[in-house]
Amino acid sequence: MNTHSAPTMPSVTIGASSEVLANRSKITAKNVNVFYGEKQALFDVTVNIQEKSVTSFIGPSGCGKSTFLRCLNRMNDTIPICRVTGDIEIDNTDIYEHGLDVVQLRARVGMVFQKPNPFPKSIYDNIAYGPRIHGLARSKTDMDGIVETSLKKAGLFEEVKDRLHESGTGLSGGQQQRLCIARAIAIGPEVILMDEPCSSLDPIATARIEELIDDLKENFTIIIVTHSMQQAARVSQRTAFFHLGVLVEEGLTQTIFTNPRDKRTQDYITGRFG
């Protein structure tokens, strides 16, 4: 292991990764390859994702981090030319097993997208839709409770409690994204996948969502794809660095950002490319 001076990196405060939690693996991926038609987007990705913590995927544009993220809840199934090979297990169940119900998988693994995409329905209906189709509420009171809890967990309840019947699309960008997070957690998933959730938000909204992620990690396994290394350093306990479809390095966030093993990682975090 060559010793080298700490690379210059933008000043960050590293989050709660000082508590090194030895949680078990929630998701294990082995030799995952993804092809879009003839073009290969991911090469032999092998990684374990720890439970009840935040893992961030970083890397330059087009490196495959979003593609890998979307493999975890089989959203790539909606793209006809996309082919996934390899082994991905959540709680030791192969999610690409023949006959596995994708709907059940997506009820356990929720997703928040880059651009907030609330349904063109009321705020209440946005949150209530998931529980309704999965049959999670036995009565209107039950449903009201679920909606309120989800909005409170997402930190949105106070702002919208008087206008739950108004359209979800009438909210500001930051509020819409929090609505999407509330919608995702309303069905009680175990894992939440976030694909650059703050990239279309202003710094204040971003800060609120990062706070939210920090709270949520107590109960959910969170994977966040981000372009911002500062965000990864602030928010995650473990980080995985992708480059050109290859998982270059994965480890504790603190280690990746102060003492990376691979030269490519070091070049990326010091801003030599990306």
Place this chain on the structure above:
Amino acid sequence: MSTTSTMIGDRATSRAVDNAFVDRLKRRRTNEVIFICLGLAATSIGLIALATLMIDLAASGYPRLTADFFTNFPSRRAGQAGILSAWVGSLLVISVTAFIGVPLGVAAGIYLEEYAPKNIWTNVIEINVSNLAGVPSIVFGLLALGLFVYGFGTGRSIFTAGLTLALLILPIIIVATREALRAVPWSLREAAYGIGATKWQVTQDHLLPAAVPGMLTGVIIGISRALGETAPLVTIGALSFIAFLPPSPVSAEFPFISFAWLFEGFTVLPIQAFNWVSRPGEDFHSNAAAAGLVLLAITLLLNGVAIYFRYRLRKKLQW
């Protein structure tokens, strides 16, 4: 000094460039104005043609629009002839057409757009659906004659007419449904799939509500077309001197609803108008014009209803 002359040179060049720019700008603006005038002219031609048609019809036909005209059967005497059987026939036929054609077209459009695998067979079907829209309506009439009237034995009836016209407007509705579904943003589908909805739930709960205004447009176009069709209905045997109405759909005895009206002879407004206009004499010609006016009015009314629903649904959509 060299710098001064360079500066003067530059100023002269930049002035020349400015002039060229201004000249060119004038030409660009002129082109824009020319295009606007051409566009206005093209639009006006359409509107003026429609207005002329309506005024012409109204001039000959309006005097004939009495209450009697609507409640009389056709007669050999022009003054006593009316369009009762014709407008009732038109409305009955269009109801059957819509009842069969719209659900079939919407379902086919949803299947082709959302469910059909993207392979060569689907492409073949897609091409053929577009082609169907261009098939001359008389061909549909011939098909209906062979298949429905003689083949299935449904007779020269309102039911056959409805079936024929439903086939005729099917491609219009399919294409409109597909376009409407395609226009729904992909992000909405992702959000719904991401929350664990099945494909049908995504379609029913998210795509269809967003696509209904577009589908309604297809329905409007289809119904307008079907109301004016004459050739296929003549082919399957619509008569033009009907002095009776089909039996009422409601009856006094059990089971209170009768479908006998579906299998009766009928006539429709375009056929009635054509029949009148082929007779000698000014009187029948005004009858024909009046029938034309009524047809126009019914078309505009049905379109208006559909447009109203589309407007309300678009407002409700909360994009």
